[in-house]
Amino acid sequence: MPDSNAEIMEKYEELFETGKRRGIKDITSDQLRELLKRYSGGFGTFSYTIMDFSSAEFLHVAEDIDQIWGYPAESFLEHGIQFLFNFFPEEHHDAHFKISTAAWTYGNSLPPEKLLYSTANFDNINRRKNGDLFRILTRQITVRLDGDGKIWLTLAIFTDISHIKEPEIKDEPRLSYYIPKTGEFLIYNPSTESMINLDILTDRERDILQLSARDKTASEIADELYISPYTVQTHRANILKKTGCKNMAELVYFSKYHFLTH
Amino acid sequence: MKKEHDIEQYRTRNFHPSGLLHEEGISLAQLIENERNSILPSPYFFVFYDYQLSETLYVSSSVEHLYGINKHVIYGGEEHLLVEIILRDEQPAVKSFVTEVWDDHYHRGEIYLTDRVFTVEYRVQRSNGDILHIMHQNEVLSFTKKNLPKITIARFLDMSWLFGDEKERIVKFYMYNRQTNKIEYFAEKLVFKHAPPRLTSREDQVQHLINHGFTSNQIAGKLDISVETVKTHRKNIKAKKADA
Numbered sequence: 001m002p003d004s005n006a007e008i009m010e011k012y013e014e015l016f017e018t019g020k021r022r023g024i025k026d027i028t029s030d031q032l033r034e035l036l037k038r039y040s041g042g043f044g045t046f047s048y049t050i051m052d053f054s055s056a057e058f059l060h061v062a063e064d065i066d067q068i069w070g071y072p073a074e075s076f077l078e079h080g081i082q083f084l085f086n087f088f089p090e091e092h093h094d095a096h097f098k099i100s101t102a103a104w105t106y107g108n109s110l111p112p113e114k115l116l117y118s119t120a121n122f123d124n125i126n127r128r129k130n131g132d133l134f135r136i137l138t139r140q141i142t143v144r145l146d147g148d149g150k151i152w153l154t155l156a157i158f159t160d161i162s163h164i165k166e167p168e169i170k171d172e173p174r175l176s177y178y179i180p181k182t183g184e185f186l187i188y189n190p191s192t193e194s195m196i197n198l199d200i201l202t203d204r205e206r207d208i209l210q211l212s213a214r215d216k217t218a219s220e221i222a223d224e225l226y227i228s229p230y231t232v233q234t235h236r237a238n239i240l241k242k243t244g245c246k247n248m249a250e251l252v253y254f255s256k257y258h259f260l261t262h
Numbered sequence: 263m264k265k266e267h268d269i270e271q272y273r274t275r276n277f278h279p280s281g282l283l284h285e286e287g288i289s290l291a292q293l294i295e296n297e298r299n300s301i302l303p304s305p306y307f308f309v310f311y312d313y314q315l316s317e318t319l320y321v322s323s324s325v326e327h328l329y330g331i332n333k334h335v336i337y338g339g340e341e342h343l344l345v346e347i348i349l350r351d352e353q354p355a356v357k358s359f360v361t362e363v364w365d366d367h368y369h370r371g372e373i374y375l376t377d378r379v380f381t382v383e384y385r386v387q388r389s390n391g392d393i394l395h396i397m398h399q400n401e402v403l404s405f406t407k408k409n410l411p412k413i414t415i416a417r418f419l420d421m422s423w424l425f426g427d428e429k430e431r432i433v434k435f436y437m438y439n440r441q442t443n444k445i446e447y448f449a450e451k452l453v454f455k456h457a458p459p460r461l462t463s464r465e466d467q468v469q470h471l472i473n474h475g476f477t478s479n480q481i482a483g484k485l486d487i488s489v490e491t492v493k494t495h496r497k498n499i500k501a502k503k504a505d506a
Contacts, residue, residue, distance in 0.1 A: 036301075037443070039300040039301055040301050041300070041301070042379035042438045043397075043438065044438060045443050045445065046443065067443070119301070121303040121423075137424075139301065141301065157301070163434070163436055163445055164397075164424075164434070176423040178303070178305075183305075187423045206390060206391075210391055
């Protein structure tokens with residue numbers, strides 16, 4: 001994907017530079033709010049914070065954050081990042097911990113130039129102060145790296161997307177990761193607990209993945225595509241190598257989970 | 263096909279902006295630049311459209327990556343390709359639903375307002391058989407001096423990562439107001455309860471030719487495959503239809 005968001009990131013850069021000089025809490029963020037209002041998607045009601053992962057604190061919390069969970073900005077500033085974990089239903093604690101770890105590990109495995117401004121997108125079910133369940137899309141954009149080139153500050157944008165997808169407790173949390181620098185887009189595979197980039201598969205490999213997801217055997221696939229069963233096996237081996245999955249079952253689970261097949 | 267330099271000229275012209283908010287004009291080039299800098303959670307492409315001239319002004323090149331369609335084909339007046347890629351099972355339902363809801367907003371005058379994002383969600387099928395869950399946004403970016411929509415943008419986001427295998431298929435339409443930061447309108451329509459088994463791209467081609475009255479022999483010739491293969495395809499198609 002050639003479209004990049006380099007320029008808006010420069011604007012953030014300026015903002016954060018200004019913020020650093022003035023003490024970043026002073027970005028009362030009329031500017032930031034204006035930018036986000038226009039460029040952050042238009043999916044639904046959103047609010048945002050700036051998170052400091054070195055101290056696990058919020059550096060800034062938008063005043064209107066109460067529209068998301070029902071708690072005022074002060075509660076977030078007082079309790080730090082941990083405060084967010086209160087909103088997850090108990091059933092999701094493990095799954096959420098896993099995807100957070102995957103996003104954190106993957107992000108920090110990237111070279112600094114790719115990590116900067118990369119975005120982790122989380123799809124979660126949360127509970128509001130009044131007890132209602134709702135679906136929340138969280139975008140964590142890494143805007144500052146620490147001395148070791150790891151995640152330090154993130155701009156977190158929270159959007160209520162209950163109208164897009166029912167907030168059902170049986171839905172496990174999801175995660176995707178976008179790297180604007182290269183246009184890479186990765187999706188989390190719960191069975192391997194790691195990120196997969198499906199763009200690296202060739203069209204033929206995708207055909208084979210699709211047919212496999214329909215529970216076809218190698219010889220059935222071979223028949224359908226008019227190739228030898230051995231070629232199917234070779235393709236499958238390559239797919240597994242590229243995606244880091246141990247076996248086809250892991251990969252098929254992933255494809256069904258993300259609706260990449262039919 | 264529109265000549266590149268015509269487009270360039272057009273791009274640098276200034277348009278009356280969303281008159282309610284700003285006073286100065288804004289160039290299409292600037293609008294495109296702004297759009298490239300959006301923060302979105304998925305791969306996407308966008309299309310700028312002149313609502314008054316009914317003309318496509320700009321198509322971002324990621325349309326090739328996402329839909330497998332060359333952007334110059336869209337410039338050349340083949341905008342309908344962006345609609346025809348909608349999954350065949352749900353295309354009629356999506357079209358009639360969108361027309362209905364859009365007309366409603368039109369009569370209420372809401373498409374003449376600034377900062378409203380209209381979204382419709384549906385699924386598309388690429389030529390390689392992949393199915394994508396698309397979030398299609400429409401927004402008016404600039405108005406004529408009489409406050410009629412001038413430049414509009416359509417964004418097509420691939421939100422497949424957010425959706426799993428769905429039992430029910432529901433098309434959704436909603437309107438977000440950037441000023442109030444709220445969803446102000448929501449409508450949905452059930453397309454089907456259980457997904458019918460889907461044809462492969464080859465079976466689809468065969469079905470298409472059958473619909474046009476070709477015999478198995480003729481189809482074999484056209485697709486450069488053996489008659490036996492065509493018969494197998496026909497058999498599979500029939501089985502899938504019976505399932506549905």
